Amino acid sequence: xxxxxxxxxxxxxxxxxxxxxxxxxxxxxxxxxxxxxxxxxxxxxxxxxxxxxxxxxxxxxxxxxxxxxxxxxxxxxxxxxxxxxxxxxxxxxxxxxxxxxxxxxxxxxxxxxxxxxxxxxxxxxxxxxxxxxxxxxxxxxxxxxxxxxxxxxxxxxxxxxxxxxxxxxxxxxxxxxxxxxxxxxxxxxxxxxxxxxxxxxxxxxxxxxxxxxxxxxxxxxxxxxxxxxxxxxxxxxxxxxxxxxxxxxxxxxxxxxxxxxxxxx
Ligand SMILES: [Zn+2]
Ligand SMILES: [Zn+2]
Numbered sequence: 001x002x003x004x005x006x007x008x009x010x011x012x013x014x015x016x017x018x019x020x021x022x023x024x025x026x027x028x029x030x031x032x033x034x035x036x037x038x039x040x041x042x043x044x045x046x047x048x049x050x051x052x053x054x055x056x057x058x059x060x061x062x063x064x065x066x067x068x069x070x071x072x073x074x075x076x077x078x079x080x081x082x083x084x085x086x087x088x089x090x091x092x093x094x095x096x097x098x099x100x101x102x103x104x105x106x107x108x109x110x111x112x113x114x115x116x117x118x119x120x121x122x123x124x125x126x127x128x129x130x131x132x133x134x135x136x137x138x139x140x141x142x143x144x145x146x147x148x149x150x151x152x153x154x155x156x157x158x159x160x161x162x163x164x165x166x167x168x169x170x171x172x173x174x175x176x177x178x179x180x181x182x183x184x185x186x187x188x189x190x191x192x193x194x195x196x197x198x199x200x201x202x203x204x205x206x207x208x209x210x211x212x213x214x215x216x217x218x219x220x221x222x223x224x225x226x227x228x229x230x231x232x233x234x235x236x237x238x239x240x241x242x243x244x245x246x247x248x249x250x251x252x253x254x255x256x257x258x259x260x261x262x263x264x265x
Contacts, residue, residue: 010076017077019044022052022070029083030090037186038200040172044080046072085164085202088195099194106214110225113217117224117239121148131228131237133178138226138237152226153181155216155236158209165208170200181220188219212236 006018025033025047034056035047048056048070055066062070075083091099118124126140126147133154140148154174156167168174168182189197196202197215204212213225213236222238 008074008076010079013076013078016079017044019075019077019080020046020072021075021080021083022048023073024049024051025083026073026075029086031087032090033084033087038170038172043172044077047080047084048072081201084199088199088202091195095193098192099196102192102194103211103215106218107211110214110217113222114224123148129226133175136178138239150239152237152239153216153220153222154178155182155185155213155225155238156209157236158204158206160206163203163205164201165204165212166201167197167212182216185216185219209236213238 007015008018010016025031032050033047034049034053036042036045038045052070055069056062059066062072121140123140126142128141129138130141131138131152136152138150138152139146140150154168156165157171158165167186168179169186171179186198189195196212210227213227216222216236217225217238220238224239226237226239228237
């Protein structure tokens with residue numbers, strides 16, 4: 001089942017890249033998806049359900065003996081992303097409860113951290129802040145003079161156009177160093193069974209976006225979080241370590257490219 005540049009005609013999305021999912025996921029996406037994480041060359045890895053996974057594990061691969069069980073369907077890439085996002089709704093009541101307690105705990109913690117950080121470094125006294133993904137720095141400045149430089153990690157972005165959250169680890173428009181720092185969040189989600197941290201893109205509100213920033217701050221041990229409001233989407237950037245480099249020399253000013261690295265959708 002190769003992922004290549006084949007296309008199909010979707011009644012909703014028009015011409016779209018082809019993906020492959022088992023017939024059970026195609027019919028009812030709100031269940032566990034067995035598939036690899038997306039990669040640069042495989043943005044929509046082949047996916048199958050729990051039931052099909054039993055057969056997959058018996059053979060250790062898909063072959064003539066088990067392929068009939070899965071009845072693999074051709075699926076449009078946009079439908080794949082939407083359906084996989086819907087699988088987030090699949091969680092038993094106990095893990096749902098554990099997840100929401102964890103989120104609210106992280107939010108309280110982030111609120112305190114941010115308050116302390118802003119006060120300690122007088123961040124509200126700066127008129128401008130710019131971030132640069134190549135240097136992984138956030139610079140607070142006044143009239144072109146940088147004051148505080150912070151080391152940052154990019155967590156993810158919320159699109160208010162598509163109302164979706166996209167984790168940085170699945171956003172291949174980001175440079176590797178930035179994207180890879182978010183993988184620890186996904187690994188934490190795997191360990192704890194928190195689907196919101198392991199599904200690349202899912203339906204989300206602004207509040208969800210802020211919740212994910214709070215969770216990421218906890219997992220990455222960040223000192224605070226920052227939202228970059230660009231156009232109709234925003235990104236969460238963390239300060240794993242605040243670099244208290246008070247810049248006095250004009251010559252140290254870095255040129256920022258001003259590109260928007262949030263999700264394009
Ligand atoms: Zn299946
Ligand atoms: Zn479609």
